[in-house]
Amino acid sequence: MANVTFSSPRMAKDITVYAVAGDRGTVLAVAKQHKIPIPFDCQDGNCGSCVVEVVHLNAPTKYSKYGIALTEEEKETLRQIGKISKDEVYEAEVNDMAPRHRLACQCFVRNEDILVRFEGDETLPAQAPHITHAAQIFKGGIRIASVDEFLGYAVKIEEDAAAHFYGLAEDMKACGNDDVAKLFYQLAGFSRQHLKEAKERATALDAEVVVPPAYVWPDQVTPERTSLMAADPSLSRLDALNAAILGERRGYEFYLALAGTTHNAEVTALAKAFAREEKEHLEILEASITRERWTLAHPDMPALD
Incomplete structure (x- = not known):
């Protein structure tokens, strides 16, 4: 089991959920299951709308090499949206070190505790304003x-x-x-x-x-x-x-x-x-x-x- 903590200015408080490691579930899939409002569109790693920051809580450093599985498609999309540096690409390709940012639809949950931070679109709240009497x-x-x-x-x-x-x-x-x-x-x-x-x-x-x-x-x-x-x-x-x-x-x-x-x-x-x-x-x-x-x-x- 892995603890996945979601944190965002779009949410009133952090939310921690349990995810089963090894079931090939992505961070986005876990978020959708628990109604966490990570923005997404294509879900294929091409649009970049679901970019998140993943902090590895159990690792010696917060950007662990554990279970990185960074695909070429994800690297290219992160490049295009300016969320991965040349040094991070090198570390990913040579030393299997995970970059700071990932695409939630491409990042799989492993047997480790992680913190997932995301921005979201503040002009599109999840609910309409409350109406009072x-x-x-x-x-x-x-x-x-x-x-x-x-x-x-x-x-x-x-x-x-x-x-x-x-x-x-x-x-x-x-x-x-x-x-x-x-x-x-x-x-x-x-x-x-x-x-x-x-x-x-x-x-x-x-x-x-x-x-x-x-x-x-x-x-x-x-x-x-x-x-x-x-x-x-x-x-x-x-x-x-x-x-x-x-x-x-x-x-x-x-x-x-x-x-x-x-x-x-x-x-x-x-x-x-x-x-x-x-x-x-x-x-x-x-x-x-x-x-x-x-x-x-x-x-x-x-x-x-």
Whole structure:
């Protein structure tokens, strides 16, 4: 039996599974069996999409020569994607030393414990964002009757979010918390882009954007605002991400709720379009939170490349 530990910023924690040595099972096959999200495509060693780093835990050095079985196809693919050096090719061919990177579909599990690290595509999370019951509550009984009315709400949400995140970014920068400031500048950029799209849609439809008053929102606060109101030099990036994602999720759910309650087909289509864009922002934040947790849990590991 061999212990195979999978580690990735795409997963909330490392996962260790048992694999039967000698059954000709590949690392990718083991990953698929246990629903580990290693990206893959051709499964023939030609595309390079399933590249991983394999650390041999039982060996004197972390890149063991034990059971290397590196084929010409795998070497060529690793060359093409820049994941194997000339020195590693030499060591593989002359001394049977395994290179740092392997293709999961070509690397067979042997009678040894290994750590398999992989990056994955953070823009494509395995699951859709979670929907809470807060959507109906935060919507506050609003039922949009026209495209003009919908765009007014969208403009107000994005204006408020852009100003909120930009203000937080400036405050964080002023107190020296540059890492968190960078995150909030990015979120402000998302909202400004969405605001621009809302105004462009209004212009194209010759709609008059009438921004709704503050009292129509529960607690007079638009959905995407976070609970953070002032700079905190001790605020960590993970704390900021966790606060920000609550606002992004409310914005996503708000648009979905509008789409589900309006009787206007045009409003439904627009609300779903805005929800899709909010979903993309939400997925980026979810992936960033997973990556940040992984980084904090592995302070001694080098960055994935």
